[in-house]
Amino acid sequence: MSVNRFPPHFANTDHRERCLAQLRSKPVALEKYIYLNGLKGRDSNLFYNILLENMPEMIPILYTPTVGDACVNYSHIWRRPEGLYVSIEDKGRIREVLSTWSNIHDSRIAVVTDGSRILGLGDLGANGLPISIGKLDLYIAGAGIKPNSTVPICLDLGTNTQRYLDDPLYIGIRRPRPSVQEMDEFMDEFMQAMKDVFPNLLIQFEDFSTDNAFRYLDRYRHQYRVFNDDIQGTGSVILSGFINAAGLSSAASGRSLSDHKVLFFGAGSAGIGVAKQLLSFFTMLGMSPEEARSRIYTVDSKGLITADRKGLQEHKKFFARTDYSGPQMTNLVDIINYVKPTALLGLSTLKNAFSEGVVKAMCAHNERPVIFPLSNPVHLSEVEYQDAIQWSNGKVIFASGSPYKPVTHNGVTYEPGQGNNMYIFPGIGLGSILSKARHISDGMVEKAAIALSSSLDAEEQAAQLVYPRLTRIRDISSKIAFAVIRQAQKEKLDENAYLRTLPDADLLGLIQDKMWQPQMLHLWSVPRL
Numbered sequence: 001m002s003v004n005r006f007p008p009h010f011a012n013t014d015h016r017e018r019c020l021a022q023l024r025s026k027p028v029a030l031e032k033y034i035y036l037n038g039l040k041g042r043d044s045n046l047f048y049n050i051l052l053e054n055m056p057e058m059i060p061i062l063y064t065p066t067v068g069d070a071c072v073n074y075s076h077i078w079r080r081p082e083g084l085y086v087s088i089e090d091k092g093r094i095r096e097v098l099s100t101w102s103n104i105h106d107s108r109i110a111v112v113t114d115g116s117r118i119l120g121l122g123d124l125g126a127n128g129l130p131i132s133i134g135k136l137d138l139y140i141a142g143a144g145i146k147p148n149s150t151v152p153i154c155l156d157l158g159t160n161t162q163r164y165l166d167d168p169l170y171i172g173i174r175r176p177r178p179s180v181q182e183m184d185e186f187m188d189e190f191m192q193a194m195k196d197v198f199p200n201l202l203i204q205f206e207d208f209s210t211d212n213a214f215r216y217l218d219r220y221r222h223q224y225r226v227f228n229d230d231i232q233g234t235g236s237v238i239l240s241g242f243i244n245a246a247g248l249s250s251a252a253s254g255r256s257l258s259d260h261k262v263l264f265f266g267a268g269s270a271g272i273g274v275a276k277q278l279l280s281f282f283t284m285l286g287m288s289p290e291e292a293r294s295r296i297y298t299v300d301s302k303g304l305i306t307a308d309r310k311g312l313q314e315h316k317k318f319f320a321r322t323d324y325s326g327p328q329m330t331n332l333v334d335i336i337n338y339v340k341p342t343a344l345l346g347l348s349t350l351k352n353a354f355s356e357g358v359v360k361a362m363c364a365h366n367e368r369p370v371i372f373p374l375s376n377p378v379h380l381s382e383v384e385y386q387d388a389i390q391w392s393n394g395k396v397i398f399a400s401g402s403p404y405k406p407v408t409h410n411g412v413t414y415e416p417g418q419g420n421n422m423y424i425f426p427g428i429g430l431g432s433i434l435s436k437a438r439h440i441s442d443g444m445v446e447k448a449a450i451a452l453s454s455s456l457d458a459e460e461q462a463a464q465l466v467y468p469r470l471t472r473i474r475d476i477s478s479k480i481a482f483a484v485i486r487q488a489q490k491e492k493l494d495e496n497a498y499l500r501t502l503p504d505a506d507l508l509g510l511i512q513d514k515m516w517q518p519q520m521l522h523l524w525s526v527p528r529l
């Protein structure tokens with residue numbers, strides 16, 4: 001008799017409920033992550049089925065914030081190989097290493113990190129793989145990409161984090177990160193090898209340190225099918241939320257949309273990427289590029305970024321102010337009182353940087369201030385939702401990078417937005433894959449943002465949300481993919497000529513039909529042994 005015989009009446013129970021009960025019994029978020037990861041290994045159909053049915057509960061475990069804990073501790077919770085590692089020692093034979101992947105023929109999308117800036121958690125080295133896995137789970141759940149067409153990749157290039165180098169269980173190579181030249185040589189070989197081995201693949205760069213994020217996006221975006229989630233994905237999702245937030249704020253104040261001014265607190269890859277994307281909010285209103293740029297102010301750890309500052313990093317120069325030349329302004333409340341922004345966006349990873357004084361200063365200048373603390377994971381958020389609601393007396397228009405729960409204040413319940421690139425990258429990826437776009441253009445990213453901002457249904461608009469509800473992510477992703485495909489066609493970047501022949505309704509139908517659905521075989525027809 002087989003020891004694998006199912007209990008005879010097992011099929012009369014709903015195994016999904018059993019899994020959820022086990023999940024909910026774990027008191028610690030990281031244990032929930034480990035449980036779900038094990039479930040995925042045992043039965044991926046079941047795992048994705050449960051994920052699709054319970055997104056608001058499961059996404060914060062598989063993705064930010066808990067995926068951050070998983071990364072920090074990955075060397076200690078590691079159980080089985082679940083992605084592709086390419087090491088700096090593989091230089092010269094990267095093609096061979098990539099060729100070991102089992103599903104080369106089916107592969108359509110890779111998320112590639114070098115672990116050097118995971119969320120706001122810094123250099124986690126080879127522990128960064130779970131971020132690639134988490135992003136790909138969202139592709140699968142949110143855009144119906146087939147699980148076996150996803151390739152999570154972590155580049156193991158060393159780490160400058162001493163506690164990992166000293167950790168006997170650390171799974172990465174024990175060396176400091178390479179010089180710029182060594183890394184460039186590695187990346188050039190890696191990108192070419194990716195194209196040779198996976199000719200149909202879209203690459204999403206994830207959580208590279210700021211300078212490298214910009215450098216490699218510029219270096220490869222016109223040569224390969226690649227985009228950077230932290231620069232373009234975050235930029236696009238915030239543009240989208242800002243379009244809706246600015247509308248709500250202007251409706252309350254009676255001020256015109258063209259009166260908006262945005263203050264960015266944090267000027268890393270995400271901060272500057274978002275700021276550049278927000279330019280199109282203003283140019284869409286008919287402003288010149290120069291006028292649009294004048295609506296944006298940036299602040300880093302040294303204060304308001306001005307053009308006369310010595311040794312300013314290259315990526316900070318674009319928004320450096322030329323119209324302020326007084327003493328260096330460092331205090332955020334002083335900066336707010338000087339700029340009088342309508343919106344304050346945080347991408348600083350400085351917990352609680354938006355103090356009561358900051359929120360109140362924003363309220364002094366605005367009927368309904370837009371405040372987006374976007375740093376991830378949640379423990380690095382610039383302000384907690386509860387505090388923002390209380391200090392603004394419910395007036396704030398809020399979106400954070402990681403999830404918050406609704407808050408009740410003076411008998412009214414307020415719902416936060418989650419301005420996370422998870423709303424956008426699945427749709428950009430799906431649209432790019434289906435259209436076989438050669439490159440991901442700025443136009444495609446912008447159209448994705450507009451599609452997201454206009455995807456709110458009547459109930460979501462009535463609730464004054466800035467983003468749609470996550471439970472509708474597949475519907476939203478299909479609309480984003482549609483907009484991305486049409487823009488790729490307009491720019492003649494698409495290689496799938498068939499899609500050009502389809503009327504809009506048929507194209508939308510095709511996108512929805514292509515979405516993968518988990519099968520439920522194990523649940524409904526348990527083998528009687």
Ligand SMILES: O=C([O-])CC(=O)C(=O)O
Pocket residue numbers: 063064118119120207229230375376401420421
């Ligand atoms: O992963 C997330 O939640 C958003 C993101 O890309 C980051 O913070 O780097």
Ligand SMILES: [Mg+2]
Pocket residue numbers: 119206207229230
């Ligand atoms: Mg990221």
